[in-house]
Amino acid sequence: MGRIFKERTSVDQALKLFLEHISALKKTEEISLETCAGRVLAEAVISERNVPHYRRAAMDGYAVRASDTMGASPTNPVMLQLSDRIEEGSTIWVHTGAAMPEGTDAVVVVEDTSTTGNLVEIRAQVYPNRNVGQIGEDIKKEDRVFEEGHFLRPCDVAVLASLGFDRVKVFEKPVIAVIPTGDELVSRKKSVGVPPPGMVLETNGLMSVLYVKKWGGIPRYLDIVPDNPDSIKKAIESNLDADMIILSGGTSVGKRDHAPEVVASLGELLVHGIGVSPGKPAALGIIHNIPVVCLPGYPVASLVALYFFVRPGLRKLAAIPEAPELILKRRLAAKISSKIGYVNFIRVVFEGDRVRPLTGAKSGVLSSVAKADGYVLVPENIEGYEEGEEVDVFLIE
Structure with missing residues (x-):
């Protein structure tokens, strides 16, 4: 009953055809900053405040009036009085990130000073704003910080936190139904000891589920479906609320390989037989606008199809921007x-x-x-x- 590979589609052509039938979901949700790394922004982020919102010391040292350090050098130091307020000839200790004391406009780094009692020996001349972070130096109010579609990294989340955000709007993750098929498969949950000859533990579905999760989807891991067209059809129809369906196994041309024909009967079989080794029996289809990937039963061939078709398809569904591969x-x-x-x-x-x-x-x-x-x-x-x-x-x- 198997279908003969009448033609072989190149990897590039198959992927292009597949992606042409996939649209980004664009469904959104609001989530906490603690959970948003690895997600995609659903709206632009405009700053409502300056960062920093105050003038701050950029180095550990002594806040001064720059004019009080004129001519200071290691051979001609200037002596300033350590104080808790600034007047002519005085200085205040500051640490990195501290607010600049009123009346000061520069910081002399601690390496260019020495202290004796309440006197500070200044051994370097500084100019106004030296070692001082200005208001809005990092981000200014009304700056466009991130665009819609930005993929959030942990460092980006830290920026959002600095702007006072607690939650952020992102695109929802696509739900990917993973349906293992095969009379020879044994569930790991039900297995006791080594399966008999001709039977194998179901592992391709597990591998698919873990990659789906890693790539930004929400996997829905179904029970093993036997090599029966009606059973496969029923499993697909029961998961048409998913955003993508992965059928694992049953894609070749043998008597027990029904997945591509079932996909064709329910929708459109775009490709069956791809110019990749291993992975030739992979098939791609669309059912009610839901992309379907039929993975070969051989584990490495299954992995190749996951890499070549599931990953880019999932990324397009999730609106994850293109990123150069290492x-x-x-x-x-x-x-x-x-x-x-x-x-x-x-x-x-x-x-x-x-x-x-x-x-x-x-x-x-x-x-x-x-x-x-x-x-x-x-x-x-x-x-x-x-x-x-x-x-x-x-x-x-």
Whole structure:
């Protein structure tokens, strides 16, 4: 009953087609600053105050009238009287961040002074505003601090706190339904000991759930669905309130592979068969404007489809802005062979300043990913790389 791969779509074409059918959700919620790191602002932030809101000492030292330090040097120090108020010839100790005392306009750093009783020897001349932070030096009132769509980092949250915010409006996280399928799967919750031959513990769904959470979604982890078209259809229809659906398993062309056909019967199957190795059986579809990703059953192929399609699809749903991926340049410690016509996902490990491809890293060997430090993508028109060639290495999240 399986569907034959009549054509193979390139990775770039498949992703472009998939993303064209996805729109940002734009549903919003207000959350506390303590929980907003990693979220996306749903409105611009305009400052309602100056930061700092007072003139402050930028260094530990002595607040002075700059005019009282004229000509001061190590060989010609000026003596000032330590006091709790400023008059001509006096000074006040201040620490970093303290409000500048009335009448002072500069700070002499402590390294340029020495004290004897109530006398302070000033060994450097300072000018007005030296070592002084001005009102609004960091942020001025009515400054546009962040735009809508800004991805909040912990340092950004600290800025919001300095502006007096307690809560902030962000876009809601998309809900991603993860549906594991397969007669051969055994639930980890129900398993006792080692499964019998031909049966395996369900792990791809768990991996999908954890990546969904890491990438900014809210996973909905469903029970295992058998390899039955009606059961798969019912599971999908029961989760059409989700923002994306991931079907794990049942995507190839065997008699028990029904996921793509079920997606086609309920909506539109955009792609089935993608030029990536491992990961060719992956399928992409749309059901009632809900994006659907069908992951292959082999663990590494499943991971590749998660990286290539679930992650960018989820980010578009969540309105998470594009960010450059960290790419390391390394030379190969051994030759890489690849399959022409496919983007090849090659797992590698670091060896000093080089990387070595893992041997025996088949698509069903999940531990090869855990052992790998990163991966190299060999384009479909290149037949591998030679030892010593420089390649781009992507880190495995």
